[in-house]
Amino acid sequence: MSLVINHNLMAMNASRNLSTSYSALAVSTRRLSSGLRVGTAADDAAGLAVRELMRADIKSLQQGIRNANDGISLIQTADGALQIIDEKLIRMKELATQAATGTYNSDQRLIIDSEYQAMASEITRIANATDFNGIYLLNGNLSGENSAHSGAGLASTGPLKVHFGTANDCSEDYYYISIGTATASALGLGHATGAANGKTISTQALAQASLEALQDAIVSKDKIRANLGALQNRLENTVSNLEIQAENIQAAESQISDVDVATEMTEFTRQQILTQAAVSMLSQANSLPRMALSLIGG
Template structure:
């Protein structure tokens, strides 16, 4: 049996339990670093934070999309440079074969080398791929998602560098006349390939510009999200200390009252 002040103990116990629940939330915030972990923490804040979080993650993925696009353009650039080099060598053969000092056998040897050059051009066009998608073998557009929302896209027009696209399927240096005509055809192919290289460079620059803007947006949104959901560690630490003092005080009050009641019982037993 205990003799105690029911009102004071009931008040202290109630305050202790309330404070215990508050301390649990504070410890949760301190341990996770998050001010909002569940809807009950801040229902409106949670809705806003999840919307911002979706934007941040979308922008992050858009940057990866654009990085893939840059990789495609880098591969296309290398492929076009290779084709350009092959065309330049083909032009040398055409100029050489247009010379009347060449014999028929000489021109046959030049034609054999030219045929291999043309095969190499088609090989580049057909086999240069990124994630199984042809890069230089067709004129299909490459559409990149460069933002977090619908409609934020960039279209990159891929180019066809096959011999048929460059009008080189009938290329011949077997006569001086055909070799001379081929010089003009190769000049046009070189101009077209150089133009494609310029176009690829322009797309590369545009994607880099979009990436820079996306990184700025992501940084700003991440900062806003942090301010909304991250715990103010200094403030929560002060709350924890304050709650700990109150909790210890309530424990002391209940303990002292029970001790006083025990002392009173001893007097009755004397």
């Protein structure tokens, strides 16, 4: 290579190597400081696309877990109210058994019936008042077949839809909570408008006949509670599955996105040495043209 002064090719080469090493050093610094291997699309375009889809699924699954837990809370609210209704039904059967015996006169049976009717009214009040976040649970609003659900309006109708998946596939992403009506009239009890069994225990015959209606009411209530219990177990299993699924996707996302600190620190050290060496050589290369002065001066 000729000794020239117009073009310092060695300095240009050292400067280019310095720029390359310094850029790589900057990338390693960014990765180590952020903890991310893929910080921009330029780092790994395909990996970035996969990572963002995974992140969307992770967030959706985490919200699905919260949705399922809200569903469990809703079920527990309904079951707690049904437990109180259960106590009222047991008391009503006790009163019917009391009125069915012949040791009470008509006035006493009317007194017994007044408490019976009060219990029926309380059952209806509980059923109509029990709500979760403004959604009434036991008044029949959530009863019916799954096909009766409609979310087209501002307020959904029919069975309650619990959505927990990342898409909208009914077999994977949601199912319904249907809760039967638990008012006294729906259970066939109280508020006499005639002599129907279970409506009143004002006479010995009606009291005796009401015992079977009360038994049926207790069974109907138990079916509602059993269905809710099964749904709660299902939702709890769903939460466990979603947590495992979110954890596994998070692990896969980490493999794509997160930096291996040990490997990247090795690269950082290498680029740091190369950068320092390039700075040193650039300084030396810049001083080489001065040798021409010795020739000119001689």
